Amino acid sequence: MATILSEEDIKIVARQIGRIPKNIIRIVRRCSCGFPVVIESHSVLEGKPFPTVYWLTCPYLRYQISKLESNGGVKRFETLLSESLELYAKHVEAHLKASERAVELARNASCSVIERLSRCGMGGIADFKHVKCLHMHVAYHIGGIKNPVGEMVLSELKSVECDDCVCEKDTKEW
Numbered sequence: 001m002a003t004i005l006s007e008e009d010i011k012i013v014a015r016q017i018g019r020i021p022k023n024i025i026r027i028v029r030r031c032s033c034g035f036p037v038v039i040e041s042h043s044v045l046e047g048k049p050f051p052t053v054y055w056l057t058c059p060y061l062r063y064q065i066s067k068l069e070s071n072g073g074v075k076r077f078e079t080l081l082s083e084s085l086e087l088y089a090k091h092v093e094a095h096l097k098a099s100e101r102a103v104e105l106a107r108n109a110s111c112s113v114i115e116r117l118s119r120c121g122m123g124g125i126a127d128f129k130h131v132k133c134l135h136m137h138v139a140y141h142i143g144g145i146k147n148p149v150g151e152m153v154l155s156e157l158k159s160v161e162c163d164d165c166v167c168e169k170d171t172k173e174w
Contacts, residue, residue: 005024005025005026005027009027012035012036013027013036013057015167016035016036016058016167017055017057021039021041021055022045023041023045023050024039024041024042025040025041025042025105026040027039028040028054028142028143028144029142029143031058031161031162031165032161033161033167035058035165035167035168036057036058036167037056037057037058037061037142038054038055038057038058038139038142038143039054039055039057040053040054040055041053041054041055042105042106043101043102043103043105043106043109043117044105044106044113044117047109047113048113049102049106049113049116049117049124051102051117051120051121051122051123051124052122052124052136053098053101053102053105053140053143054136054139054140054142054145055139056135056138056139056142058167059166059167060161060166061135061138061157062135064157064159065134065138065153065157066135068134068153068156068157069133069135073153074131074132074133074134077131077134077137077149077152077153078129078130078131080152081129081131081148081149082129087148088128088129090147090148091128091147091148091149092121092128094121094122094140094145094147094148094149094150095120095121095122095125095147097145098121098122098140098145099117099118099119099120099121101145102117102118102120103117103118122136122137122140122145122147123136131149134149134150134153137149137150137153138150138154141153141154142154
């Protein structure tokens, strides 16, 4: 469930991702400790297309997914997509829904920006045979755009939350 964005949320997200987010709209999902897991961002930044709408901010999930990526996860999921028409069709549908959401968020942008956003899917991907980044697929899936790659990645993780509220330790340092 989406929640209202506070100054504290922005500080926490900045700590989680290592920079101040410039175009954050809202926290889409929080963990059981109350910390941001996925944020939604404007699809236009400084007048230019910014097609990655959903961002995974949770340090625990980012670390766990990075381990999958470093063990050949991206290539493995691309192979699965190439071997299953049904899976690939669901993947394409997710990209198209992601494009629709990016265009919806860009309603006041120039026609050229909207046109560029409408030609790409999650994270600006134009060739849907490529997976690009497992973190991104999970972020979109958690963000509400059901996609098979994000769903499969989450199913491979032993846990989707840390046991010790890692983000809480960061906030105590302020």
